[in-house]
Amino acid sequence: MPDVLQVLATSAALALIDQLRQQHGDLMFHQSGGCCDGSAPMCYPRNEFQIGDQDILLGHIGEQPFYINASQYEYWQHTQLIIDIVPGRGGMFSLEGPTGQRFLTRSRLYSEEEWRWLTHQKRVVQAP
Incomplete structure (x- = not known):
């Protein structure tokens, strides 16, 4: 079985990431469990957001x-996260805000075969 990614991005999201990287340098993403932007990954200049003990590098x-908060990971661990873009404004501090587009997290359940592979490869992260 080929490598199963736990997070991936659509071609539209990859184009926006490239645009933002050209403007701001290296980036990082964080998927929090917050009430306001919990389903919206936030995009920051790399090293301008403090990663904590409860954050997991998902891919x-x-x-x-791309990091995800452990509490959010508990809900989504059985799904592949698919980062896309839609029209609108991103989170207040997310770099895509002025572009008129925002990142959005979609997801799909892993197949049984994919889940077994992830488990066997020890890619399923046990939340701290």
Whole structure:
């Protein structure tokens, strides 16, 4: 079975990531469990957001690290996160705000085969 990614991005999201990276340098993403932007990943200049003990590196999109808060991961651990864009304004501090587009997290359940592979590869992270 090919490598099963836990987070990936649509081609539209990858184009926006590239645009933002050209403007701001290296980026990072954080999926929090907050009430206001809980389903919207936030995009920051790399190293301008403090990663905490409760944050898990889930993977990379557009070669930029994607972290998720452990409490949010508990809800979504059985799903592949798919980062997309839609029209609108992003979170107040997210870099895509002025572009008229915002990042959005979609998800799909892993197949049984994918879940077994992730478990066997020890890619399923036990939340701290």
